[in-house]
Amino acid sequence: MQIRKAELSDARAIHRLIDSFTYDGTLLHRSYLEICENIHTFTIVETEAKQFIGCAALHVYGSHLAEIRSIVVRPGTAGHGAGSLLVQSLLHQAEQAGTKCVCLFTRIPSFFERFHFHVAEHRLLRDKVWKDCLHCSRRNACDETAMAIGELPPLHDSPSTTPIHPQQGGLVQLQL
Template identity: 40%
Template sequence: MSAIRKARMGDVKYIHKLLFDCAQRGQLLARSLSRIYGSIRDFYVVEDEAGGLMGCCALSICWEDLAEIRSLAVAEDRRGQGLGRTLVTACLDEARELGLSRVFALTYEVGFFGHMGFAQVEKNDLPQKVWTDCLNCPKFPECDETAMLIKVEAVA
């Protein structure tokens, strides 16, 4: 049994290590400790019965109607247990509660996000992302991630 919760300051070093490990395998872009500390309120973590962390994911607001799923990572030995789906669902629920209508991800895991209802879009359809984060990315302008978007209904 696992539990999902908002991240706390004590989780930062675990999140950093998990993201670094996934980045080493080419699964996502690494984040610095400073960036994780600065955005800790965006993160969810999933923990096991003993309180050990098994994965993380963040919902980052980009614009009045747009947010991004970022830093989705599950420990290598915990994959295939639905933890990624649980983390993304928590972020989508929060997006609805905040009144956001669109959530996107830049990903190498097209199949996973496709199964969650995301559809492939052009990066140019996300100008708020391109002009804020992408310009500072070491992969810009040769980004090899796929942009995926889902529309969500706000909670009334």
């Protein structure tokens, strides 16, 4: 397997793979146009024969925070190291950019703990919440675990946003 930055010609494969995981809410919907506009944020993993296996994006909010998003590998290829290659590549990219903290929201925290991500409070990742959570259909019952690696951004450096309140059962509710 090999890792490389995505090119515009990869947008269709990226869109199809992400879209196949949006019907059940595993991933947030990304339109084909959004993927094309943000193709520079994507990294892909492929076989030596150039067969597309998976992708992930690194969204940079500033030197204080970047987010790993849309990380997914094709069904049947999970467990062979493609996801790990993607995470390692994006962490390297964030380090090269001088980003102090990398975050993500996930339903499989055990996978990311291997890379030293730790559970974080949703409210500390206000840039992420402001960008995506306000538009998410699960914003009033978030079942994802917020995780981060590095120095969490101070609350006073983040844009003001709606408060986040924990609910029973580990869900988080955004007060809109």
